[in-house]
Amino acid sequence: MFTGIIEETGKVASIQRKGDFAVLTIQCKKVLEGSQLGDSIAVNGVCLTATSLSSNTFCADLSYETLRKSSFADISNGSVVNLERALTLSTRLGGHLVSGHVDAVGVIEKFVQNQSAYVLTVRYPDEIDKYIVEKGSICIDGISLTTAKCSHGTFEVAVIPHTYEETSLKGKRQGAKVNLEVDMISRYLEKLLKSSEKTDTLMDNLNGLLNQEDF
Numbered sequence: 001m002f003t004g005i006i007e008e009t010g011k012v013a014s015i016q017r018k019g020d021f022a023v024l025t026i027q028c029k030k031v032l033e034g035s036q037l038g039d040s041i042a043v044n045g046v047c048l049t050a051t052s053l054s055s056n057t058f059c060a061d062l063s064y065e066t067l068r069k070s071s072f073a074d075i076s077n078g079s080v081v082n083l084e085r086a087l088t089l090s091t092r093l094g095g096h097l098v099s100g101h102v103d104a105v106g107v108i109e110k111f112v113q114n115q116s117a118y119v120l121t122v123r124y125p126d127e128i129d130k131y132i133v134e135k136g137s138i139c140i141d142g143i144s145l146t147t148a149k150c151s152h153g154t155f156e157v158a159v160i161p162h163t164y165e166e167t168s169l170k171g172k173r174q175g176a177k178v179n180l181e182v183d184m185i186s187r188y189l190e191k192l193l194k195s196s197e198k199t200d201t202l203m204d205n206l207n208g209l210l211n212q213e214d215f
Helices: 064-069 126-131 161-166 184-212
Strands: 008-018 021-027 040-043 046-053 057-062 080-085 104-113 118-123 137-140 143-151 154-159 177-182
Touching: 021 064, 040 057, 126 177, 126 184, 137 154, 177 184
Parallel strands: none
Antiparallel strands: 008 021, 008 080, 021 057, 040 046, 040 080, 046 057, 104 118, 104 177, 118 154, 137 143, 137 177, 143 154
């Protein structure tokens, strides 16, 4: 579990593709502090397992599913990535709860600067449209942000200068792909409501049967 508050940016030292999976090596510093083999580290919002650690790098395996469902399919040596260690019971939750499981890949339609912030417009696939709401939480490449404006197929977020300077967003341009994770609470609510609807249908059928039998 993560918070969407980026601890540092790292750089892709290498990506070795081996058939339908790959091994990613990230050059970094801060997230290595206290990290051990097997620990989870979010890379651009994707929860990965550290399989090797050195004084300034860590390695992680990218499965076929991860490559298929994330922007890692287009990653290359030198790419800047957002990094965050998994939260602990003593971690301040400054963003929102993030699982590190990408729901979809979005595309930057527009990225402009206004007087006080940067406005990022992202186009997203229809499959996550029902989870996108104004003033809701959205995770973009591991960054916890709040949607300011929504229309079918796109949303806008305001990015403060600090976030712009301290994350990989600084190097993003129109057409760039980004990992998206919707607010996990919306998914739990959806499942709960579906379960409730099934229960209501079952009770209606049961009541109908009892009425037929004069109970």
